[in-house]
Amino acid sequence: MLKINIGHNRKIGEPNYGSRGASVHFEVEVDHGLVEQPQALRQKIRELFVQAQAAVREELHGPETNGTQRPATNGHQQPATNGHQRPQRMATSSQVRAIHAIANRQRTNLSELLQELGIGRLEELSIGSASELIDRLKSTQSVGGDAC
Amino acid sequence: MLKALKRDYVSHSAISTYQQCPLRYYFRYVANLPEELTSSALVFGSGIHRAAELHFEALLAGNDAPSLDELMEVYQSIWDQRQDEPIRFGKNETQQSLHELAKRMLTTFQASELAKPTGEILGIEEELRGPVIEGCPDLLARVDLILATQDELQVIDLKTSRSRWKSGQAENQAEQLLLYSELAKEMASGKKLRLRFAVISKTKTPTLEMHDVSIHPDRVERTKRVVQRVWKSIQQGSFYPSPSPMACPSCAYQQACRDWQG
Numbered sequence: 001m002l003k004i005n006i007g008h009n010r011k012i013g014e015p016n017y018g019s020r021g022a023s024v025h026f027e028v029e030v031d032h033g034l035v036e037q038p039q040a041l042r043q044k045i046r047e048l049f050v051q052a053q054a055a056v057r058e059e060l061h062g063p064e065t066n067g068t069q070r071p072a073t074n075g076h077q078q079p080a081t082n083g084h085q086r087p088q089r090m091a092t093s094s095q096v097r098a099i100h101a102i103a104n105r106q107r108t109n110l111s112e113l114l115q116e117l118g119i120g121r122l123e124e125l126s127i128g129s130a131s132e133l134i135d136r137l138k139s140t141q142s143v144g145g146d147a148c
Numbered sequence: 149m150l151k152a153l154k155r156d157y158v159s160h161s162a163i164s165t166y167q168q169c170p171l172r173y174y175f176r177y178v179a180n181l182p183e184e185l186t187s188s189a190l191v192f193g194s195g196i197h198r199a200a201e202l203h204f205e206a207l208l209a210g211n212d213a214p215s216l217d218e219l220m221e222v223y224q225s226i227w228d229q230r231q232d233e234p235i236r237f238g239k240n241e242t243q244q245s246l247h248e249l250a251k252r253m254l255t256t257f258q259a260s261e262l263a264k265p266t267g268e269i270l271g272i273e274e275e276l277r278g279p280v281i282e283g284c285p286d287l288l289a290r291v292d293l294i295l296a297t298q299d300e301l302q303v304i305d306l307k308t309s310r311s312r313w314k315s316g317q318a319e320n321q322a323e324q325l326l327l328y329s330e331l332a333k334e335m336a337s338g339k340k341l342r343l344r345f346a347v348i349s350k351t352k353t354p355t356l357e358m359h360d361v362s363i364h365p366d367r368v369e370r371t372k373r374v375v376q377r378v379w380k381s382i383q384q385g386s387f388y389p390s391p392s393p394m395a396c397p398s399c400a401y402q403q404a405c406r407d408w409q410g
Contacts, residue, residue: 089335092271092294094208101209127335131268131296138210 001029006048024055045140091130096122099130102137157277157288160324163378168395171408174387175401183400185236192246193308195223196348197292199254200306201273204293208269219254220247236398253308253354260356262304262346267297276331281372284379289328293346294335301336303328307347318345318359323371325361330368 006026026048034041099122103110114120117133125133155177166173175181199219206214227243237243257263271294280287293304305325325343333341343361348354389405399405 089337092274094205094272094274095270098205098208098210101205101211105209105211127270128337131270134208134210 002032002034004028004030004045004048006045006052024052026052089127091123091125091127095125095127095130095134098134099137102134106137106140108137155285157286158281158284158375158379159288159290160327163375164324166378166382169390169392169399170381170387171389171405172395172399172401173382175404178387179404181401181404184234184403185400186230186233187398187400188235188237188241188243188246189308189398191227191230191235192250192350195226195250196253196257196308197273197306198226199223199250200257200292203257203263204265204269204272207265208272213258213263216251216254216258219258220251223247223250223254249350249354252352253348253350256354256356257348262356262358265293265295267295267300267302270294270296270301270335276328278331278334280327280330281375281379283376287327287331287375289331291328291332294332296339299340300342301332301339302342302344303332304344304346307345308350309347310350312349312351312355312357313345313347313359318361321345322361322367323374326363326368326371327375329363330372 004027006028007023028048030044034044100110102108103113110122114122117125117129119125122130162173162177165176176183199222202214202219202222206212224247235243271291274291274294276289276291277286279285291303292306293302295302295304303325305328322343325345329341329343341363343363345359345361346356347359348356388410389408396402396405
């Protein structure tokens with residue numbers, strides 16, 4: 001058997017410069033034969049990361065529906081606040097461009113990725129989630145090698 | 149005049165233009181006059197910025213840093229885009245001499261700590277916009293580089309400068325970054341905000357030095373008040389020439405200025 005360890009943690013800012021965080025770690029045993037199937041192995045790792053991220057996100061922000069509850073901003077304008085809650089800043093355009101670039105290079109199906117994340121557009125990601133996705137895509141690249 | 153009133157955003161660059169010469173602001177932002185000449189320094193600076201942008205984009209996307217040849221290719225592409233424009237060169241300056249200077253400066257950039265950021269890149273030439281100044285439209289900023297380290301959110305503006313900056317020069321030019329800080333602070337999520345100029349000197353042996361700008365709430369407020377006053381003057385249509393032996397020789401509207409009768 002092959003063991004895969006996946007860890008994900010995240011800290012978010014709170015009013016008055018406070019913060020709170022959540023972390024989750026999975027240890028999963030999978031068929032050793034996956035080593036011979038890089039694509040399938042990467043897919044498995046990706047699925048586990050998605051599960052881990054969803055669990056952490058839910059812990060920090062409560063259950064999500066389809067992502068449409070996030071504040072409607074274009075990622076550049078500051079969303080309105082009520083003075084008590086720090087707004088969730090949307091992904092920067094640089095992050096969105098980078099995700100497109102990595103996905104293209106790895107020939108990752110972006111539609112499937114968006115579906116996994118439960119969002120319609122990359123611009124719906126928060127800045128932190130976009131960072132995590134970039135890290136994940138980069139690490140998948142280093143695990144499985146460049147597809148190009 | 150209506151165009152000035154219709155602008156739904158204000159930038160540090162526009163405010164700074166007005167502060168240097170209100171008539172120049174009028175020609176550029178209200179009358180939308182084409183520039184009579186383009187300064188070589190402007191094209192040169194755009195080329196260096198574009199090269200740095202390519203470098204950081206590659207890092208963010210998990211690619212190797214571009215080679216010097218690749219950086220020079222994008223630097224040159226900026227000149228190629230402007231090939232039909234009349235460009236005013238400085239004394240003893242040619243496109244070839246600037247090409248050699250760009251090579252030296254980008255080599256310095258590649259070897260610098262800035263080119264190997266330890267933090268996470270969040271934004272490159274990132275456009276930030278928001279209502280931060282009362283009585284003014286949205287403030288629009290294009291930030292060269294936004295980095296997140298464990299404890300800090302760094303807002304970095306890249307400058308090319310004829311010489312190395314003296315101590316205190318960063319503080320004298322702090323207004324731009326202080327305004328940007330008002331937009332960037334929402335990204336900080338509790339981290340300390342750090343404002344920095346990265347200055348590459350256009351010297352025989354270029355240097356790249358980082359200069360921090362201190363954030364004092366009073367100074368931020370003062371800067372916002374200045375923008376408010378300038379915006380009010382613009383809305384009132386207060387446009388007049390501000391002759392300067394430093395600024396006039398490189399102005400792109402010299403003929404329009406001579407023709408202006410008030």
